Amino acid sequence: MRKIILFSAIVFILFAHANAQGTSQPGKICMVFTGYLNFTADNMNTNIDSLIKIYKENFYDKNPFFLNTRIIRHYYGHDSREVLIISELKDWDDIPKASAKGQELMSKMPNRDKFWSQISQLITPEHHSDEIYYVVSE
Numbered sequence: 001m002r003k004i005i006l007f008s009a010i011v012f013i014l015f016a017h018a019n020a021q022g023t024s025q026p027g028k029i030c031m032v033f034t035g036y037l038n039f040t041a042d043n044m045n046t047n048i049d050s051l052i053k054i055y056k057e058n059f060y061d062k063n064p065f066f067l068n069t070r071i072i073r074h075y076y077g078h079d080s081r082e083v084l085i086i087s088e089l090k091d092w093d094d095i096p097k098a099s100a101k102g103q104e105l106m107s108k109m110p111n112r113d114k115f116w117s118q119i120s121q122l123i124t125p126e127h128h129s130d131e132i133y134y135v136v137s138e
Contacts, residue, residue, distance in 0.1 A: 033128065049073070069086065
């Protein structure tokens with residue numbers, strides 16, 4: 001009998017939690033891009049951190065839809081090629097707005113062709129992930 005009551009309580013809690021997620025939209029969300037650097041003989045002397053800062057300044061910092069953005073490079077561990085871009089937005093509806101505004105900002109970026117040729121040699125486009133998380137606690 002105890003097992004049935006415990007099982008029923010767990011099922012009720014899981015059902016209530018799943019139902020709550022389906023009906024309510026989460027508050028702030030975070031977009032996480034994970035990219036991997038591709039070091040070659042041609043780009044070994046490129047200042048990667050400077051390129052990443054230029055990207056952040058032109059795409060994220062000037063974009064009013066991003067509340068906060070951090071770009072993080074892997075420092076120690078099994079894969080030092082990893083770069084994470086974690087961006088916080090007010091809600092789900094701001095994702096397409098932020099993307100459109102970012103495209104507009106990047107089209108106005110000075111020396112954008114030179115910048116994109118350098119960055120495209122460093123970040124491997126076929127090996128990355130894009131994820132969306134929601135903020136549980138601040």
